[in-house]
C-alpha cells in the first residue's frame with residue numbers, strides 16, 4: 434500500500450490501491466529470490482522484458498508474505514528491465530494480477546515451524562507472464578527506489594507491532610509468575626523474575642521512544658531524512674523482542690514453548706525481523722556509515738591527558 438500511495442499514478446491508485454484500502458482485496462511484494470542474496474535488492478534477477486505494450490516476466494520469488502493468501506489478487510513484482518544500467522537503475526516494479534497465465538504458487542512456506550495465517554508466505558514462479566506496460570509502478574528503472582520507499586514505513590510498522598507484542602509478553606510474565614509457586618513462594622517473589630520483568634520494561638520504554646522519534650522524523654523529513662532512525666529501530670526492536678520473548682518463555686516453563694501461548698511465535702517473529710526487510714548486519718553497516726568522523730586524533734585530543742614528552 435505504501436508503495437502504491439507514494440509511487441502510483443491517479444489511475445493506478447483507483448485500480449490497485451482503492452480496493453486495498455477498502456479491504457476488498459490483498460496484495461504482496463515480490464522482491465526476494467531463492468537464487469540470489471536478496472538482502473542486496475540490486476541482486477534481484479527476475480527478468481522483465483518489454484515487448485510492444487507489454488512486459489514479459491520470467492523468474493522465481495520466495496518468502497513473499499501474503500502471496501499464499503486466497504484473497505491475494507495481485508503482486509508488485511521487482512525485476513530487471515535494463516541489466517546495463519547503473520546498479521540502482523536496473524530494476525523496475527510492476528503490478529501482476531495473480532490470475533495472469535504463467536503465475537504459479539509453487540508452495541506455502543513456514544518460518545521456524547510457524548505458519549503465518551494472517552499473511553501466508555508463498556514461493557512463486559513466473560513463466561512468460563505478460564502484463565501491460567501501464568502496470569509499471571513509477572518509471573522504468575525506478576524499482577530500487579520503489580522498494581526503498583516501501584521499506585521505510587514498513588520497517589517502523591513492524592517495530593510498532595513488536596512493541597505491542599512486548600507489552601503483552603510482560604503482562605503474560607506477570608500473570609503467570611503471580612499464579613504459580615515453587616519452594617514456598619510465588620514465582621513473582623524471586624528476584625530473578627522481578628529483574629527480568631523490570632529489564633523488559635526498561636528496554637521496552639527505550640524502544641518506544643526510539644519508535645516515536647523515528648515516526649516523527651518520517652513525518653518531518655520523509656523517507657530519506659529518517660533513514661538512520663529507521664535502521665536504529667530496525668536493529669533495536671527485533672533483538673529486544675527476542676530477549677523479552679525468551680524471558681517470558683522461561684517464566685512459563687514448558688507451556689511457554691507450546692502452541693497454547695503466543696510466546697514461541699513471538700520468538701520466531703523477532704528472529705524473522707532480524708533478517709527480513711534487511712538483515713541486522715546491513716542496517717548496522719548503514720548506522721556505522723552515518724556516524725560522524727571525529728575531527729581530532731588521539732595525540733591532540735581535548736579529552737585525553739597529554740602524553741609526557
Ligand SMILES: Cc1cc2nc3c(=O)[nH]c(=O)nc-3n(C[C@H](O)[C@H](O)[C@H](O)COP(=O)(O)OP(=O)(O)OC[C@H]3O[C@@H](n4cnc5c(N)ncnc54)[C@H](O)[C@@H]3O)c2cc1C
Pocket residue numbers: 461462463464465466469470471472473495496497498499544554705708709710711712714715718
Ligand atoms: C518470514 C519471511 C517473510 C518475508 N517476506 C518477504 C516479502 O514479503 N517480500 C520480499 O521480497 N521478501 C520477503 N522476505 C525475504 C527477506 O527480505 C530476505 O530473506 C532478506 O532480504 C535476506 O535475503 P536472503 O534471505 O537472500 O539472505 P542473504 O541476502 O543471502 O543474506 C544472508 C546473510 O548474509 C549476511 N549479510 C548480508 N549482507 C551483509 C552485509 N552488508 N554485511 C554483513 N553481513 C551481511 C547477513 O547475516 C544475512 O542474514 C521474507 C523473509 C522471511 C524470513
